[in-house]
Amino acid sequence: MQPQLYIRMKPLTNKGNLNSCLERLKNQYYFTEEDLKKIESISDHEIISVSIASSGGFEQCSGEFEPYEQKGNYRVKIRYNSPGSDSENFILLHPTDQVI
Numbered sequence: 001m002q003p004q005l006y007i008r009m010k011p012l013t014n015k016g017n018l019n020s021c022l023e024r025l026k027n028q029y030y031f032t033e034e035d036l037k038k039i040e041s042i043s044d045h046e047i048i049s050v051s052i053a054s055s056g057g058f059e060q061c062s063g064e065f066e067p068y069e070q071k072g073n074y075r076v077k078i079r080y081n082s083p084g085s086d087s088e089n090f091i092l093l094h095p096t097d098q099v100i
Helices: 015-028 033-041
Strands: 005-012 046-052 074-081 088-095
Touching: 015 046, 033 088
Parallel strands: none
Antiparallel strands: 005 046, 046 074, 074 088
């Protein structure tokens, strides 16, 4: 089962596009200082996709979507490529047990 909302976009290689996307997310979710630091840490990376789970969540270790609510899962997953690397990484934001 896939997340109920999946945003696939062209790679966001400049900070303006990333900030625009994040502003839309901030209207829907509250981000902690830790979340904001994670976002800042990838600001110069190529963003591949942003996935949002309105129910269920993304598993902390693998980033895989799980269709049921479970403590330790997250609502937002951002996939990105590191500069000079072909490896794909992800960060997870907004724990499922955190109030919106």
